[in-house]
Amino acid sequence: MDSVLDYTSLKSLSASIPVVSAKWSYGDFWNAVKVRWGIGRDNSKVTPGIYKIGNPNNQSDVFVSANYKLSFDVLRKNLDFINAWILVIDTKGVNVWCAAGKGNFGTKNLIESIIGNSLKDIVKHHKLIVSQLAAVGVAAHEVRKSTGFKVIFGPVRAVDIKDFVDAGYKATPEMRKVNFPIYDRAKLIPVDLMYGKYKLLIALFSVFFLSGLDRSGFIFTKMIQTGFFPITNILASYLAGIVITPLLLPVIPFRAFALKGALCGMLVILILNLGFSIPFIERLSLGFIGIGIASFMAMNFTGSSTFTSLSGVKLEMKWSIPVQIVIVAVGILLFIISKLI
Amino acid sequence: MCETVCPHAVFQISNKKAQIRDINDCMECGACALNCRFGAISVTSGVGCAAGILNGILKNTEPSCDCTATKEKESSCC
Numbered sequence: 178m179d180s181v182l183d184y185t186s187l188k189s190l191s192a193s194i195p196v197v198s199a200k201w202s203y204g205d206f207w208n209a210v211k212v213r214w215g216i217g218r219d220n221s222k223v224t225p226g227i228y229k230i231g232n233p234n235n236q237s238d239v240f241v242s243a244n245y246k247l248s249f250d251v252l253r254k255n256l257d258f259i260n261a262w263i264l265v266i267d268t269k270g271v272n273v274w275c276a277a278g279k280g281n282f283g284t285k286n287l288i289e290s291i292i293g294n295s296l297k298d299i300v301k302h303h304k305l306i307v308s309q310l311a312a313v314g315v316a317a318h319e320v321r322k323s324t325g326f327k328v329i330f331g332p333v334r335a336v337d338i339k340d341f342v343d344a345g346y347k348a349t350p351e352m353r354k355v356n357f358p359i360y361d362r363a364k365l366i367p368v369d370l371m372y373g374k375y376k377l378l379i380a381l382f383s384v385f386f387l388s389g390l391d392r393s394g395f396i397f398t399k400m401i402q403t404g405f406f407p408i409t410n411i412l413a414s415y416l417a418g419i420v421i422t423p424l425l426l427p428v429i430p431f432r433a434f435a436l437k438g439a440l441c442g443m444l445v446i447l448i449l450n451l452g453f454s455i456p457f458i459e460r461l462s463l464g465f466i467g468i469g470i471a472s473f474m475a476m477n478f479t480g481s482s483t484f485t486s487l488s489g490v491k492l493e494m495k496w497s498i499p500v501q502i503v504i505v506a507v508g509i510l511l512f513i514i515s516k517l518i
Numbered sequence: 519m520c521e522t523v524c525p526h527a528v529f530q531i532s533n534k535k536a537q538i539r540d541i542n543d544c545m546e547c548g549a550c551a552l553n554c555r556f557g558a559i560s561v562t563s564g565v566g567c568a569a570g571i572l573n574g575i576l577k578n579t580e581p582s583c584d585c586t587a588t589k590e591k592e593s594s595c596c
Contacts, residue, residue, distance in 0.1 A: 278547065278563075278565060309522070309523060309525070309549075310525065312522075312523035312549035312552065312553050313547045313548055313549045313552065313563070314552070315552075315553075316552045316553055316555075317519070317553055318553070318555040330522055330523055333525060348522075350527060353522065353524070353525070353527065354525060354526065354527055355525035355526065434568070476568040477568055477569050479566055479567055479568045480565065480566070480567030480568060480569050480570060482566075483525070483545070484526060484543070484545050485545060485566030485567075486544060486545045486546035486566045487546050487562070487563065487564035487565060487566050487571075488546060488562070488566075489546075489566055490566040490567065490568055490571060491571055493568075494568055494571055494572070498572075
């Protein structure tokens with residue numbers, strides 16, 4: 178370390194570093210709501226660099242954050258008990274875990290950021306607190322070798338930071354584990370819901386249109402009169418796969434998401450059928466389509482979940498995608514037949 | 519270190535050695551392999567994401583959620 182450090186330059190350097198509040202403003206809260214619904218996420222970034230929480234000095238802790246605004250906001254909100262530095266690295270506006278998985282929150286990026294921001298001129302210690310989730314991209318021993326900074330992997334959840342610091346920078350096994358409680362699952366649903374909105378609209382229009390098919394060709398009034406039931410079926414199975422399955426995830430039997438979704442879709446459609454009197458073959462056809470959709474949509478939640486593995490999902494898809502395609506195809510065929518007889 | 523970085527407590531330390539407690543809890547994130555300075559662990563890591571794998575198959579590339587690759591946002595599929 179550089180021992181002949183000029184105090185005045187250190188002071189001016191330190192004075193130019195922006196201070197951020199540990200409190201959330203209305204705007205921060207609103208931003209959190211918006212990104213959960215997939216609105217304006219692409220611009221939800223923080224300028225990379227060093228920030229102050231409170232009034233830190235050269236002994237204060239350094240916490241490392243991704244430059245996704247929600248990551249940064251959640252971190253600073255949980256640092257209200259301490260004077261600290263936050264080193265924001267450029268993860269292209271992606272959160273810690275995803276960025277680490279993709280290499281943007283990685284060893285190289287962190288090393289460059291430590292050097293680029295002259296961190297060793299700002300703090301005297303050689304300690305960095307990095308979220309444990311970044312371990313997917315950050316090799317602690319490599320960072321130490323290149324920069325001298327020791328990476329301490331902090332807890333998974335920012336809310337645990339205070340207890341972690343109070344315990345002498347030790348995380349309990351519970352703090353190290355990624356759980357996926359109903360509250361966390363619920364937070365992810367809006368984005369998935371919005372994600373498939375166009376495909377859903379296309380599917381809804383298609384069944385509505387097909388409802389007008391008749392032996393004599395196409396009858397507009399038939400479409401209007403009988404189109405409602407297919408639409409509710411498709412909508413219900415979409416919601417079964419994308420909302421109900423994630424919410425009830427641990428309660429639904431089977432390990433495979435495709436099976437969970439299929440079961441959930443089947444139940445929802447059975448319940449829906451109670452309220453309508455519709456020819457049997459049409460019910461059957463929509464049942465097939467609905468189960469296929471619910472199964473496929475539920476499988477999409479594997480990406481949001483925190484415990485599925487690449488090999489596991491691949492294995493699941495190998496059998497489930499062909500099955501889904503076949504049952505949806507059979508369903509569509511039956512639906513068309515039901516209209517023609 | 520592998521015990522520290524694992525998000526699903528796959529490892530346990532007994533007699534100063536890391537042992538696998540339950541391999542089925544592994545989500546193949548690769549944190550343990552990357553942070554093992556002895557190179558004792560190898561993991562073929564990637565996202566367990568159906569949409570990503572599908573994208574990979576359709577575009578004939580590595581599994582990747584195109585939401586992260588192109589739009590750079592917190593993707594729902596990571």
